[in-house]
Amino acid sequence: MTKIIEENFSCISMLKSEESYFQNWLTVKNIYVEILDRGSLRQKDAYTPHDYRNHCVNIYNIISNIILKENFSGLNTEELFILDVAVLLHDVYMALDPEKRGTHSADARDFVKREQRDHRLPFDREQAICIGDVIFGHSDLKTENGITTCKTIEALPKKEDFYVGMSGKPINVRVLSSILRLADELDINSRRIKGYKPDDYNINESSRPHWRKCEIFMFPKICPTDRSVIHLKPDHELIKEDGNEEADVKLLLEVEQKINTELIYLNKNVFFTDCGLQGWSFHKVEISTVDDLSDRIDRERQKKKNDKIAEGVIDPLSSEVPVPKAIKREIIIDNVALENEITGWVDTNKLLLSGHFIIEDGICARDWIDTQSLLEDPEYLRKIAKGFCDKLPDGCHVVGIGQQGSALASAMALFKRVPFSYLIPDKFKKFQVDPDKAISFIDVSKLVLVTDVVVTGATISKAVDEICRKLKLPSDRVAAVFSVFVREPIVDRTEGFRADIFTKLFALNKSIPIELCQKPSCHRCIFKERGLKLYSNEPIEL
Known part of the structure; x- marks a missing residue:
């Protein structure tokens, strides 16, 4: 035929x-x-x-x-x-x-x-x-x-x-x-x-x-x-x-x-x-x-x-609302397929959770991503770590920020056979027995900081300052900052995010924005009124 x-x-x-x-x-x-x-x-x-x-x-x-x-x-x-x-x-x-x-x-x-x-x-x-x-x-x-x-x-x-x-x-x-x-x-x-x-x-x-x-x-x-x-x-x-x-x-x-x-x-x-x-x-x-x-x-x-x-018309190719006369900082996602896959994991496993809580002095958020549950899945952890390894510079030392950042940094260190250490953020330090053990570097020529989520950049900025202060290093020794998520505020807010850190930021996903509010104008914030913080920001001692 x-x-x-x-x-x-x-x-x-x-x-x-x-x-x-x-x-x-x-x-x-x-x-x-x-x-x-x-x-x-x-x-x-x-x-x-x-x-x-x-x-x-x-x-x-x-x-x-x-x-x-x-x-x-x-x-x-x-x-x-x-x-x-x-x-x-x-x-x-x-x-x-x-x-x-x-x-x-x-x-x-x-x-x-x-x-x-x-x-x-x-x-x-x-x-x-x-x-x-x-x-x-x-x-x-x-x-x-x-x-x-x-x-x-x-x-x-x-x-x-x-x-x-x-x-x-x-x-x-x-x-x-x-x-x-x-x-x-x-x-x-x-x-x-x-x-x-x-x-x-x-x-x-x-x-x-x-x-x-x-x-x-x-x-x-x-x-x-x-x-x-x-x-x-x-x-x-x-x-x-x-x-x-x-x-x-x-x-x-x-x-x-x-x-x-x-x-x-x-x-x-x-x-x-x-x-x-x-x-x-x-x-x-x-x-x-x-x-x-x-x-x-x-x-x-x-x-x-x-x-x-x-x-003031919204461009359908951008998730941002155009703001005249405002300079917009943009994170470029290299691997869109991986970004979409990560978003799918969050949606499928219902890891985007609601809540109204303090993320730093003066700022409240209305939701959070359960990155702990995300990274407890070995396949998710492997794929995310591999996504970071593709961008890891040669001759670097990987530093995990917090529990989730440390889990990722250790996986990256195993994949790439590079030295690894971790840093405990200030808000978690009272739960650590020996804080001085957090930083132990073999080589400080190039530092790559790894974290799970960046919103305002305050935690990363403090981490950079602490590392440079303790090791007496210039801030340019931090070659890159890796984050699984960069959550861009629905209401634009760029204060507090240092330009020298922002230019080094590499993220795998920016498709899940976050709603922020300023505490002084957030009159009905129950967390602010009672001085409470969500457990993911300040862990409960068990």
Whole structure:
């Protein structure tokens, strides 16, 4: 039998591990492919094609070579089948009745269930419901004026309500629908309109930008240097030849912004939740180009950012609220995949706990991360220590700050075969029998301090001062400060964080901000009124 092009894509070829799934998918394709391809020719002129031969095939390619390229192990054959059929039929109502664009995801869901009930589709009722749900979540419901009336991803069944598949595993329709939704957004490139000539359509002026966006983008790719980033590739030669770079750059950035907003939304609501996809790491989509086009894009991007800051608008790519005329200090996370994994551990194990307590003189916090429980898991401890070791400078001496910092520092010392010591923070010293034993250095040429959480930086600053005072060292001997978490205040506060320490700070996770309050203005702080502190800040003597 002649091999079809879709068999080149893993999401299709992997169905052959259970041949019936591949044959059933092929049956569905043969029934509807002509309807889908013919329907695209009668769609309203406002729409780019929603056919099978370009659009659906592109989505299979994107799923196989970008979205799931390194995540197929999280899905079984039945889930792939449900996803593949959903891809095939997700835009069926754009062919059958394009006037219903605003509700086409709901209409397609109902269509699948009707077709299965009438015995025209080769799968059972529960599979039809799952396929319908995956289709439903791929596009929000909107009015004719484009106003969103239903966020369909949020309307999908919750984890406890998933149908159990033939293998005994629940069918995760939230993940499958999110995969389809992201792939659909990423299919904005020249392959989408291959074989279609815009001049053959009566395209009105408001519709032309949609076609132009497809013309000026090539097929997306995974960033070769950061596997958590998806690259959008402009056709810079075409853009230069057509001579309208200013308008095209704005269109490029519109696409980048739209897909990033969608990715952030899906990460927050699906991929990085307790029903997310194992191994998922994508966190950003960015335009990748060269030459003067890259400079134009950077200038326009900065202009847009400045305009938003001036207007006080929140940038969806930043967790911070823009504050005009304020200098923002930023921690750069190198290993985003590990950051996402650590956040997942905190969420899965419910380690973010509530409480209103003093963290230092003048400052109260309203929650805390149970890092002791986190680091008691040997696998978590190993991965975090390994993440630090990748950045550990040669010839250093590792110093653990407090109990959790010491546990990490000792693990790092074992991995890298470097000397290790520990330091007890002031608030814990009364519980130590012999405080002088805390510091014992073999080599003081380079010190690396290790802790679990940094909020204001006060504890680290005091530790640096104490070490330098006792050993009569200049502060520049501290080569780096490693922290698992940097918890950035929701209300901006930078006082007390020494610049010379901040520049040496390396963190694995900054995705869990903290709410702080000033004690003088915190009138209802029960901890302040009673002089209490949480046990993690001042341990109870047992």
